[in-house]
Every structure is written in structure tokens, then in C-alpha cells.
Amino acid sequence: MTDTTENTHDKPAAAEHGHAESTAPSYDDLNTPMIALIGFLSAVVTFICIIGLQAAYLQYSTTHEAEMRNVPFSNVDSLVTAQQAKLNSGYSWVNKETKTIAMPIDQAMKVVAEQYESN
Known part of the structure; x- marks a missing residue:
């Protein structure tokens, strides 16, 4: 008999009156400073990624153009000579x-x- 009386004393007053017990907070508030911080950090990371990709592309294109310009003059001279011979x-x-x-x-x-x- 003591078990039954102990269980009834453990219940809150809202449950005794027929109200359901709620685990949700009593207010719904956004953590605005945390959202702003995450947004700012995301923008900074995005900016750094864009700058890094531009630097990598510039390095690649400079190297690629240098390789393309590294044509021996003997090849160019023979090509020009062949074209002039054809025209003349x-x-x-x-x-x-x-x-x-x-x-x-x-x-x-x-x-x-x-x-x-x-x-």
C-alpha cells in the first residue's frame, strides 16, 4: 500500500489535473549571435577558398603558357621557310x-x- 501512495506523490500537480506533461521549453528563441558568427565564418572561409582557387589557376595558367611558348626557334624557322616557299x-x-x-x-x-x- 505504501508503493501506491508514493507513486501518486511523485507526479506533478499538472498531471493530477489531467494536463499532459511537456518537455518543450516555454519560449522559442533563436541564438542570434551564434547564427551571425557561423554566417560570418562561412563567408570568410568561402572568400579564402575563392582567393586560393584564383591563385592556383593563375599559377597553372602561367606555367602552361610558359610551356607553350617554349618552342624551339628551329621549328619556327623551318615552318616560316616552308610557308614562304609555298607562297613564292x-x-x-x-x-x-x-x-x-x-x-x-x-x-x-x-x-x-x-x-x-x-x-
Whole structure:
């Protein structure tokens, strides 16, 4: 009989009156300073990541451009020589139907200059 009386004394007064016991806080308040701190730190971390990625890209692009510019002059000279030989190779047909011919650049410049002088 003592067990039954002890259990009834342990219950709060709200439960005796038929009210349900609630574990939720009595107010709903946001921790504004903590939210502001987390937002600020997130912005700083994002800014640092952006700056770091820009620095890494700049380093990569500078290295890549330097590698691309490292072409031996012998290759460039031989390429220029081959192009000049092709341009100065003489007369040839480009398109027989339209009567278009290819001629050396020096000769073409002389023809164009004569045409403009006669006008």
C-alpha cells in the first residue's frame, strides 16, 4: 500500500489535473549571435577558398603558357621557310572554273600597285 501512495506523490500537480506533461521549453528563441558568427565564418572561409582557387589557376595558367611558348626557334624557322616557299612557288591554278590563279606575293603586289596607279 505504501508503493501506491508514493507513486501518486511523485507526479506533478499538472498531471493530477489531467494536463499532459511537456518537455518543450516555454519560449522559442533563436541564438542570434551564434547564427551571425557561423554566417560570418562561412563567408570568410568561402572568400579564402575563392582567393586560393584564383591563385592556383593563375599559377597553372602561367606555367602552361610558359610551356607553350617554349618552342624551339628551329621549328619556327623551318615552318616560316616552308610557308614562304609555298607562297613564292610560282603560278598555279586555284580554281580553273573561276579562273583564279595563285602567284608569288611579290608579283601580286606589283600587279595591284600598277592597277591603283593607272586609276
